[in-house]
Amino acid sequence: MNQVWNASAPIWEPDHYAMPPQTFDLTLANIRGLDAQVSVFDPLTNTSVGVTLLTGNATSITVRVEATDSPRLLRVQESQQGPLVLSAVLCEPVSGGTIYQLSFSSTVPVTAEVTWGSLPNRTSLGNITFDQAVS
Numbered sequence: 001m002n003q004v005w006n007a008s009a010p011i012w013e014p015d016h017y018a019m020p021p022q023t024f025d026l027t028l029a030n031i032r033g034l035d036a037q038v039s040v041f042d043p044l045t046n047t048s049v050g051v052t053l054l055t056g057n058a059t060s061i062t063v064r065v066e067a068t069d070s071p072r073l074l075r076v077q078e079s080q081q082g083p084l085v086l087s088a089v090l091c092e093p094v095s096g097g098t099i100y101q102l103s104f105s106s107t108v109p110v111t112a113e114v115t116w117g118s119l120p121n122r123t124s125l126g127n128i129t130f131d132q133a134v135s
Contacts, residue, residue: 019069025054026063028076033061035079044070058082083108 009016033056040051049072052064061076088104106112111131117124 021066021068023064023066026065026074027060028063029060031059031061031076032078032080032082033057033059036061037077037079038063039075040065041073041075042068042070043073081107083110085112 003017003019005017005019006015036053036056038051038053038061040049041047042049050066051074054062054064056062063074065072065074084107086105086107089102091101091103093099102114104112111129113127113129115121115123115127117126
């Protein structure tokens with residue numbers, strides 16, 4: 001069963017069933033939103049479509065986009081690279097143990113917080129904060 005959105009279009013035309021665009025505000029975290037450049041590309045029409053940058057800070061960005069029933073691609077170009085997690089390794093416990101070992105490095109000397117748990121925030125089962133250098 002299909003929803004008819006444009007009854008004036010012939011039933012064999014995709015426009016007859018195309019959902020009208022709807023506007024959404026999206027907030028993305030773990031991204032450097034300060035002075036970021038944003039754009040949206042519609043691969044179905046091969047065109048760029050409007051996007052509004054609402055807010056951006058050191059760790060997130062909020063944009064207003066128009067969504068349809070076909071995919072659109074949001075591109076965010078950060079003004080500069082933020083911290084990166086490199087060489088992350090999670091080692092299995094030794095001979096039936098229950099302690100896992102996590103190691104990683106970063107591109108900048110920062111404090112890191114690791115959290116775990118169920119979605120959406122993955123914090124319900126615990127967290128630990130590491131200083132700039134932990135061995």
